[in-house]
Amino acid sequence: MTDTQQRPAIDPNISIEDFEAEALAWLEANAEPRPDASGPIEWGNGEFSVSVFHAMDHDTELEYITNIQNWVIKKAERGYHAIAAPVEYGGLGLSRKHARAYGRLERKFKSHGKHELLGVTTGLIAPTINVFGTDEQKQRFLPDLMSARTLACQLFSEPGAGSDLAGLACRAERDGDEWVINGQKVWSSGAQFAQWGELIARTDVDEVKHKGMTAFMIPLDLPGIEVRPIHQMSGGSSFCEVFFNDVRIPDDLRIGDVGAGWSVALTTLGFERDHSESGSEGAAAGGTWKQLLATAQHEGVTADPVMRDKLMQVYIKDRIESMVNRRAADLAKSGTPGPEGSLGKLLWTEGMYAMTEMISAVLGPKLIADSGEWGTFEWGEHVLGAPGYRIAGGSDEVQRNIIGERVLGLPREPKADTGPWKDVPR
Structure with missing residues (x-):
């Protein structure tokens, strides 16, 4: 039986108040309340994590992912994993307001963790298939992707096509009712733990680079696929490179029309850059303003006027990002984020950079010398990881181009790579 058949029916017209009451009762029965975090951090107590990327060995990371996965599957028994998704795919068919109300409630309970692979599966690839997939593909993939029973990674970037994704060279050649894949992908988060991947490949070298690509869902256990953690x-080794050597997949795994891969990729990247739905995982990757302030107070630097000014600059960035993300959520009523998501993503990475500069000034040598003091050396994981997000999901420069061209309506930059892809210098 499916989750939809097992769970009790819910009134599609249920009010926010009644929905919150039902959801709260379920959370109280199935999750552990989070200690009150409204006040300042109590220095020296509990876990202090400000890492941007996971730094675990393979088995530990797999166990960590499985724990999160089991929680999502548990929520799927009541439809709380996909509140605004269609009922026929395992969701509740309610509004985004209901989804945000549940998110506020779940944040009151202890987090089961956060991992890029889970976010990619449920927040990027599942909604992309919902936009571009056939009815058969939606029935095949959406229930298991949204409930995290199946995990999927992105197979986009390549060694020679990172921020310039449209320049990718991984080839997919038609052979009857099949496609033959050859090439390489890189920076694929969680590929070593995924069962599927969303692949963008070059299918027509005679077209201009943006028009000669096609999207596919590809199982990662096929002959000819090799996944190497980086x-x-x-x-840690959160990212992987993935190699394809004469890998065959049927045409029914193609997502969207032949040659429409760029539209599919932009949609996925739009979800990736959209930070408007804050989720329930608790602290953001890279730490929070509250952790930064607690560290500064512990180090006794908050009385210094220059340090206070820098701290407030970080706080202001944090508040602006939150407001922009809420505005982006209101604008994304169709379910597909617009270019405003690029502004939120850019503000997030700029905020992490400001936090890096601030904590470096606060801690000094404690940042690189592990004295065993709580809440100090841990910031090193933030400093080492934060630069990665200035590239991930589109570099800062790409985000600025998107904002300039699609939000502000400025002229496009001159192009030196027009004409058929095969003739573009690489």
């Missing part, structure tokens, strides 16, 4: 300077 060791990061922050200590």
Whole structure:
């Protein structure tokens, strides 16, 4: 039986208040309340994590992912994993207001963690298939992706096509009712733990680069696929490179029309850059303003006027980002984020950079010398990881171009790579 068949029916016209009451009762029965976090951090107590990327060995990271996965599957028993998604795909078919109300409630309970692979599966690839997939593909993929029973990664970037994603060279050649894939992808978060991937590949070298690509869903256990984790300077191996050697997939795994891969990729990237739905995982990747303030207070620097001014600059960035994200959520009523998501993503990475500069000034040598003091050396994981997000999901420069061209209506930059892709210098 499916989750939809097992769970009690819910009134599609249920009020926010009644929905919150039902959801709260379920959370109280199935989750552990989070200690009151409205006040300042109590220095020296509990876990202090400000890492941007995970730094775990393979088995520990798999166990961590499985724990989050089990929680999403548990929520799926009541439809709380996909409140605004259609009922036929396992959701509740309610409004985004209902979804945000549940998110506010769940944040009152202890987090089961946060991992890029889960976010990509449920927040990027599932909604992309909802936009571009056929009815058969939606029935096949959406229930298991939204409930995290199946995990999927992005297969977009390449060694020669990162921020210039449209220049990718991984080839998919038609052979009857199949496609043959050859090439390489890189920076694929969680690929070593995923069962599927959303692949963008070059299908027509005679077209201009933006028009010669096609999107596919591809199982990662096929012959000819090799996944290699990449060791990061922050200590973990969250990212992977993936190689394809004569990998065959049927045409019914194609997402969207042939040659429409750029539209599919932009939609996925729009969800990636949209930080308007804050979710329920608690502290954001890279730490919070409250953790930064607590560290500054512990180090006794908050009385210094220059340090106070810098701290307030970080706080202001944090508040502006929150407001922009809420505005983006209001604008994204169609369910597909617009270019405003680029502004939120840019503000987020700028905010992390400001936090890096601030904590470096606050801690000095304690940032690189592990004295065992709580809440100090841990910031090193933030400093090592934060620069990655100035590239991930589109570099800061790409975000500024999107804002300039699509939000402000400025003229496009001159192009030196027009004409068929095969003739573009690489």
